[in-house]
Amino acid sequence: xxxxxxxxxxxxxxxxxxxxxxxxxxxxxxxxxxxxxxxxxxxxxxxxxxxxxxxxxxxxxxxxxxxxxxxxxxxxxxxxxxxxxxxxxxxxxxxxxxxxxxxxxxxxxxxxxxxxxxxxxxxxxxxxxxxxxxxxxxxxxxxxxxxxxxxxxxxxxxxxxxxxxxxxxxxxx
Numbered sequence: 001x002x003x004x005x006x007x008x009x010x011x012x013x014x015x016x017x018x019x020x021x022x023x024x025x026x027x028x029x030x031x032x033x034x035x036x037x038x039x040x041x042x043x044x045x046x047x048x049x050x051x052x053x054x055x056x057x058x059x060x061x062x063x064x065x066x067x068x069x070x071x072x073x074x075x076x077x078x079x080x081x082x083x084x085x086x087x088x089x090x091x092x093x094x095x096x097x098x099x100x101x102x103x104x105x106x107x108x109x110x111x112x113x114x115x116x117x118x119x120x121x122x123x124x125x126x127x128x129x130x131x132x133x134x135x136x137x138x139x140x141x142x143x144x145x146x147x148x149x150x151x152x153x154x155x156x157x158x159x160x161x162x163x164x165x166x167x168x169x170x171x172x173x
Contacts, residue, residue: 001019001060005067006067007068009094009096010064016061016064019060020060027046044131045132045148048132050158053145053146053153053154054148056154056157062124062128065120066120066121066124067117070114070119070120073094073114108120109123133145
């Protein structure tokens with residue numbers, strides 16, 4: 001999936017939404033939780049990176065343009081070397097994907113970091129996080145989101161299960 005996201009501009013493609021729906025369904029089934037369409041904010045928060053208070057279950061629909069734009073920017077010099085005899089001019093697909101992001105209110109990073117997907121993605125994550133924060137009007141929900149996004153609050157999700165330290169998974173019966 002990552003190769004596909006990096007090789008083609010995937011903004012607003014229905015199959016990506018279907019893939020996200022399958023991911024959400026699998027998470028609901030495995031964890032025995034309900035993340036229905038009524039609970040869109042819960043699924044949006046779960047799909048945020050751990051550092052932003054999520055579970056790191058990234059939605060491919062939100063990663064699509066970041067992966068493509070970073071990959072294209074990173075390989076542009078190599079493409080020019082390989083295709084040095086062909087005058088390509090502008091990369092129309094890159095320009096289209098970039099214009100879609102700008103239209104949606106997300107400015108591109110400066111040229112020194114356009115090859116880093118994390119930088120492109122940070123803008124998307126910040127918009128989603130701020131959207132969630134603005135939707136939570138009750139202090140309890142805002143405090144929960146802010147606490148989940150605090151430094152080191154998600155470290156337990158990165159813990160390795162080392163049996164010598166007593167950190168082995170529970171046996172399944």
